[in-house]
Amino acid sequence: MSGEERRRARKAATGGRPTHGPITLEDVAREAGVSRTSASRVMLGQGKVTDETRRKVWAAAERLGYVTNVIARELASGGSSTVGLLLRDAANPAYGLLFTRLQKAAHEADLTLVTLTVSDDDRGRKQVSSLHRLMGMRVAGLVVATGGVTSEQLEPFRRRIPIIRSGRPETTAAIHAVSYDEEDAARRLATHVASHGHRDVAVLVTAEPVSYPEYVRGATMAAVLAEHGVRVRPVEVSGPLDGVEQVISWAARGEITAIMCPTDTRQLHVLRAAAAAGLDVPGDVSVSGCDGVLPGADLLGLTTYRIPVEEVAQRTIRNIIRLVGDSPPDGVLQERVPGTLVPGRTVGPPPRR
């Protein structure tokens, strides 16, 4: 049975109008008494059409509740205008905010973002399957906001469509990236703590494979502290509560006077543990974090560094638009945006002995 025959059958079976199955452009065209092409032109809003035709088609579409089949449209026209967004688990407030801002920026630029998320639990397989799915959707470009996808995994697609990494530095120099200036963050925070006179500081350093940005923060903090002549006690951590007990016990014994965390979330854990141990902050021990996106951070008096989420989001969108556009830039874009130090009540001078 040919398509035409089937359509006729459907029509016949329901007394003059197809009911089941989605309404197609063909249905609209017939209802309006014009050809598919004309109907298509009207829906596309391009090409030459009489006002009369336009009106009839719109009316028919409205009457039938027609919705353009994006799938077919994109297949026929060869390629979508939407950009894919590969996102990390948005439970992390920093990623959640980045997600929001990316959407906002895209929206303002009249760009549609299709988001696929990948959980952390399956590093590798699933992440790649999401990547493949997005590629299979033939998106015009790709924004990658997760560390779960490595540069190598992106490599095969790099020359098919523009890819830009957002919110975290790219380790290879071949892929476009807009990221936070983690080193500036670490440097400013470390200098801030050192300038209060602390000489013995514990630093939570996230294991590199767990989170590269966090690793950079921790490692840089330790290095900068050392530059300032501070004795550093690094603690490698993976899980969210790792190392907390350790640094608190050091603080309780007076072996350190400050604790630096790579994220505010970890800072919160440390503050909780400090309170539980009867330690006053910053009377007995100073604490710092990083990210600065938590609502209420000011009320808690958190000492942190506000990452420039909005700026990174805007630049990401601006760049991906240029990249998918007709006059893409030459080299590889590697932008690094600094944020601002947020001094809080959690850092003070070390206790006198």
Next chain:
Amino acid sequence: MSGEERRRARKAATGGRPTHGPITLEDVAREAGVSRTSASRVMLGQGKVTDETRRKVWAAAERLGYVTNVIARELASGGSSTVGLLLRDAANPAYGLLFTRLQKAAHEADLTLVTLTVSDDDRGRKQVSSLHRLMGMRVAGLVVATGGVTSEQLEPFRRRIPIIRSGRPETTAAIHAVSYDEEDAARRLATHVASHGHRDVAVLVTAEPVSYPEYVRGATMAAVLAEHGVRVRPVEVSGPLDGVEQVISWAARGEITAIMCPTDTRQLHVLRAAAAAGLDVPGDVSVSGCDGVLPGADLLGLTTYRIPVEEVAQRTIRNIIRLVGDSPPDGVLQERVPGTLVPGRTVGPPPRR
């Protein structure tokens, strides 16, 4: 020029292998020395194929870096297996968390969620365009987690695909919904405040069109307080800072002894203003909020109500899967999940005069 001819031309021009344009199944089939059909069967992992054929096809696909064109696949097979998610601006921590949990639950159920977000700024038009886009993608089902799309706008699609609203109550009884039990939240919080002996309480009530759930919370709080014989001062608010100044000045003059907010975000604003006005919480005035999803809420001692985000997310996914499945439930699912009261340090007895 026919498709075959074009392909040949492309091939010829590059010395035996097409370079530009995505690799198609046809390319893989040719490389493997089998028919498109066989290659398709292998990629689909269904139907009868020799191990030998399977091996050859996989090898060819790998070699060429083939990625299935989801667009074409879905067009040909008529329908995707993915579910669309229409999301509200995730800047709101409660929505951000819901988003995460929905993704997590979907992921665990091996369901792919395609997310489109809509900003608040354009109520109506854009929201609907996102809805249409998702419908145009011919998703198998739809999860709506934004109030920006009304029931009327969903109506035309209701019988085309299963639609379920998540995280907020549905106003009409025709659409499936899984939501927080806002009334339970308001009732428990109001009772909690009243039980501390407050007799004059200000309640921030969000305007209904701004946020229906917030409106229900506020209105119910006021009603329950009144049941307890409390004198209520309702303040209608829209923007995030609305009413804050007002209630603080009442508190400063001792006209009220407690302030109830419909969200924790508003609670934070009130706490800030109280601090700025030199008011002690809860010494001079008690404050409560709602949502309980803020990291660090415990450290701030926020009095709030934890909405059951995880539970709602899981139920949403479970239900949408049943609905798109072959044995969908009969009636309209309307589930309402209660959370838990979180007593904090921000609510105490009223000051003595």
Next chain:
DNA sequence: ATGAAAGCGCTAACAC
């Protein structure tokens, strides 16, 4: 087990 042929719903040249 494998292949040939007929579309899925739409767009895009190319006539009329």
Next chain:
DNA sequence: GTGTTAGCGCTTTCAT
């Protein structure tokens, strides 16, 4: 301006 025709890349009967 409008219609006709030929596909987009894939799945899917239906033969073989």
